[in-house]
Amino acid sequence: VEAVEAVEAVEAVEAVEAAEAAEVVAVDAPDTAETVEAGTNACGERETCAVAGFDVELEWPPHAPTDDLVPIDAQFGIVDPDWAGAIVDYRELVTRAQRAPTPDGLLIRGVMPGWDEEGAQAGQGRVFVNASPEAYRRWLSAAADDAAANPVAGERLVFVNAWNDWLNGAYLEPDRRHGYAYLHATRAALAMPLPSAKLALLSHDAHPHGAQYLALNLVRELKRMHQDVEVLMQGEGLLEPSFEALAPVHRLYQMDEAELLAFAQGLRHSGVDAVIANTTVSGRMIAPFREAGLRVVSLIHELPGLIAQYCLEPALHELVESSDHVVISSQAVREGMATLLPPDALTGKMVLRPQGLFTRSRYRGLHDLSAPRVELRRKLGIAEDALVVLSVGYADRRKGLDLLAQAAAIACASEPGLHVVWVGHHEAEVKEEVDAFLQQAGIADRFHFAGLDFDTDDYYAGADVYALASREDPFPSVVLESLSVGTPVVAFAGTGGGADLIEGRAGIAVPAFDLEGYAQALLSVCRDLELRTAYAEAGRKLVDSEFSFRCYALDLLELLGRDVPRVSAIVPNHNYAHYLQQRLSGLSSQTLPLTEILVLDDASTDDSIAVLRELRGQCHPEPVLVRNERNSGSVFRQWLAGVRQASGEFVWIAEADDDVKPEMIETLANAMRADASVVMAYCQSEQIDSEGGVLADDYTAYTDDLSPERWRAAYTATGAEEALHGLAVKNTVPNVSAVLFRRDALLQVLEAHEQEIVSYRVAGDWIVYLRLLALGRIHFEPRTLNSHRRHATSVTAALDLQRHYDEVLSAQALARELYPLEPETIAAAADYAQRLRAYFGLEAEE
Template sequence: MKRLLYICHDAHFHGAQLLSLSIISTLKQQFGYSVTTVLLNDGELKEEFERCSDVIEYWSLGYREWVKFLADARAKSNVCVSNTVVSGRVINDLKSAGFRVTSLIHELPTLIRSYELGAVAADIGRLSDVVVFPAEYVRDKYLEYFQIEKEIVILPQGLYKKPDRLSTESKLELRARLGIPKGAKVVSGIGFADIRKGVDLFVQVASLVSKSSDLFHFIWVGELHREIREWLIHDINILGVADRVHFVGKQKSVDSFYEISDIMLMTSREDPFPSTVLEAISHGAYVIGFEHAGGAETVLREGCGETVPYLDVAAMANVVLGNECNHDRAQLIEYARQKFDFQGYVLDLLKRAYGGLSITAIVPSYNYQHLIYDRLRSIVEQSFSVDEIIVLDDSSTDNSQVEIQRFVEEYSGPIKIKVDLASDNSGSVFLQWQKGLKMASGDLIWIAEADDVADPSFIENLVPSFSDKDVRLAYCESKQLDSSGQEIAPDYRAYTGEIDANHWKQSFVNDGVNEIKRFMSVKNTIPNVSAVLFRRPDSDCFFSEVNKYRVAGDWVFYLHLLSEGKVAYVADSLNGHRRHDASQTSTLAKDDHFFEISDVQDLIRERFGVSPVIEEKIAGYREFLREYFGLTHLVR
């Protein structure tokens, strides 16, 4: 089970909380995560959080209960995401419990100081393993006041909801309800209407525009701060724009208001990277904001809007008047769709939360022209993306190289693809592994053999194991397939169950040496390398031992990895191992095959030592192999 702890400062209906809710919902629905959400304070979205996660009410726990909860949660996963600076008030407890903490920063320094959170912000910079900012501007302003000791990541948050479109008739009905005449242009402002959001500036722009044109109506969607509500009403009446400025209050859904908006004003004095900007663009609205007010400037510079000098309401009014609302709405909508994919954002966030590990897929291939294209496509379509693919064709005699080149030419995604077309056959798949490792740059390696298949969630399910830095290798259960791809067996548990009937029924993490002595000393309990993800070794010197073997080299390879740390096993069958009739294993002379297995068993006994019980199992397996291979007289 993939688990994650998420800290949210409260459950009120505001931007950071809605973003958090969407992250958690996506983790559950799209990626199969079990999330525990710690709400530091209550709010009207609490039931929404409960629908997609287990919710812990921090405010109701005593300190001992809180410490115990963290210890229990840490036993299930060490990965934690904290959603704001406010949530950072528990970061000392999280680190004391052993969590790897990824902190999302959605506040700029003025707000941090106004809430007296300077000490908390300092703790976040000192203790977080990763600090994620939505834009470079937010990072730079934060670093003016606070230090960050570890990794800094810029990650725009993406659109967390699909825009709801309105029919022309529905748009006309909404405009009529608001008293906006046909042909008038609509300028909107979105958010909790307070001084930080600049709702007073919004009114000033409306007044200036209305003096020059009666074409525009202004709508503010969001609750008015109680301390300025009466003043805002006072101002629009004195300025004579009460019939042109519409305060519609807090709305459960704001999509309909985006739909009728031609322009959105971002009048915030300080706003890190408001989702409202992305949402407005996704509905085709042109956005105008102030310079030096937040991270949205980067997006607006790319043609989705423009900025004016800070708090220059006259300049903003002139842009509204000069815009004429003739921008290409369809172009803005398409830009937002491509640029701010939310599922991609959550995957990037996961990658950072689990250590930001890069992944290289090495694809050894020989005479698989009918399979190699689909195999490469399955790799680039993994839900948790690899960063690099290295294709090693070992001098195929069919058209494999043509198919490889076809794939490379047709692929237009971000994954780097390296192709090595050997002129002479190496004669050993393990030499190909060694070559691939020398070429690889990834932190994690997947040797994805050309004839095997993988579930799209294969990497996604194995990567969480590496949040434990001691895990050297993780693998999943494998389906057994025949040469045509038909399933022979749903797993390899009958094969491994001869050693222990229960060990592989559930996912586990085990000490590598313990795994070797109890199980791998008898037989290779990792039947297929395509089911394996492992940390890239610091050296390939042990290949001098691996390359002595024709079929048991993978077994020896695993021994070297596991002797240096832990092994993780995922009980789901996420890999398909194709077993060909003419495979290397079946064509190797039976006595040579037997002696390779015996040699590796002896190597393990000598290097690691085994118990008397395991000695009996080794002897039993050898006797089985003699009978299976029909070896009555063995001569070496």
């Protein structure tokens, strides 16, 4: 509108100036070209491109070029024999507009929401039928695309006729029939995604160590979440090809100071507006990026000992000074920072956030770990019943290689079947020292150095216990990798976040550097199956509930200024093993990345658990499996269990046998973010059979008796309005998989009315919707983005028909109790119940 007004204002001024400078010229020229030529001669030459001589053409009225459209009067029962008008299909006009060729000259496209001339030209007007907000959206979208491709004087202009031409039925202004549907359609047609800003990740080098693996996996996760990422490398390393396989890599270590500053400024101009600076070492190169105007979020993992060892104090101060936010990985790091920084250095900046588990073990979720146990012992060449202590990482003094060797000597003396394996590179001097000690202790053949091995799944899952022997370790990812597959951890207390995490929950924290106590703790876990099993179960639950890498990445994006809606997908499953691959693939393919996937298996007797365990490593984010040993007796109890566990702002109850289009969740989440009063948003669903064949393109045949128009356009309504228009008559939301809920509101309803809801077998979802909409509004998206699978032997089809009928009556009664209804709605509900009773073949009620 502003663009149009600006153009009109400029043209008006130019017209006045031209009129003042020229005489009025009377032209007797019915030919348009002659008229324009006369005007041009009088007012001065302007750039003319059209044959007729005009600078720009405007399609007005938008329906003008329709004389050749075939009238469809015969389809209607016209009773006035003198009627001389014409009835035309609006949809044909939209199709023509969508296929319109590019004009030779400058053209402003015209669009109209509808047209009916009978008000102004009674008995002889043109009437366009089948106009709808959705058809108008398609027309406007095509016109907007044309305007973008063919701007006029640098502006992208579209003419819409009209805001409020009520006389001719051409109006966008809200009314009682369509509500805000035409305005929603206008927004949808014009909402072109802005190019998203890029972000960069700064890694201090590419050596195969913990912090570098975190950086690599963070890039991978951000790419999965559709973020445009570039990598800044301060030093070289073996992982450089792995980074390059994911994103562009810029080698800062090849630049001098002037080149670095110029690069940072160029990076900002290329669209990068934020940088994640991983580790304290990044402080050595962060200043140019801050100076270039990039937002900086730094990740600090180091404890004071390592910072002092590598003289990183100046880098730490520079990093904190340049950062908008400083993410601290553990309480131990936080306490260490307090000893190295001024008291207020982190005020308003510090965020305490462990990084989450970024690895994917093929054994995660399995309780039978006999296969990796056998494979690990085969790989080491030891007995199948040997006890194995594992440690992974760079073998140096900080990681406690020497301490573990001494504790191993003590433990091996009392347990002949005990073996220790260390996976990873080593520091030569420390390794030489430890080798000499092991030879002297007589256990060199029982302490195995496996070297660098990128496939560590068999090690973690096949070991009896993980030995974290570090003198200091801020928050080692190896602890999470161990706990995720049920391997308990033994650590020295007070040495970092890993020891703090497992103490009393998933392992044993021994007083710092008590080697005798450490050896006994290793033996206790190895020998006591009951203790090991308890720690294993606690460790798995801890990782599943608190250490999602997807949530960690989302937290960083939020700190970087990216507002990504948090959506938890809840997948209730019972004996749908054969649909799970398609279902989980659809969840992973959402254009809005999901926060978490919670699969709730209700004691399936098919291969569901085996299939889920096989598929979970292929899904993003990795699903959390919650299994009931006994069937809950109601899918609505599973709803409640899932919503309670969910962490997202929104929840999606994605039934295991349904399917989805990639853009569904993004579409619904955006609508709910735009209106905080909306507690549920849903889209149109197609109906498919058990094999995936389409039974119906949508559910409009089901809702047409309520309104042939309401479910063909987007709308937002209050609970009272929704009940009035149909939800008090029948369940107008046929499939919960098509719905996105606001979690807090849904949880409130499920907890407050649990017993009522679970008493229903068919209409429980309808009861939820009725009660939920007493708390807020509903939004409907007319695009078919969900596929509802209809089974011939579904719960609904096999139910006692009388009970089904009674539940419908009960839901209708609840609607009357909750909302004020018009007599017409109450009558429609009674009529629907009567028709349903007849369809079920039930005897008429007395």
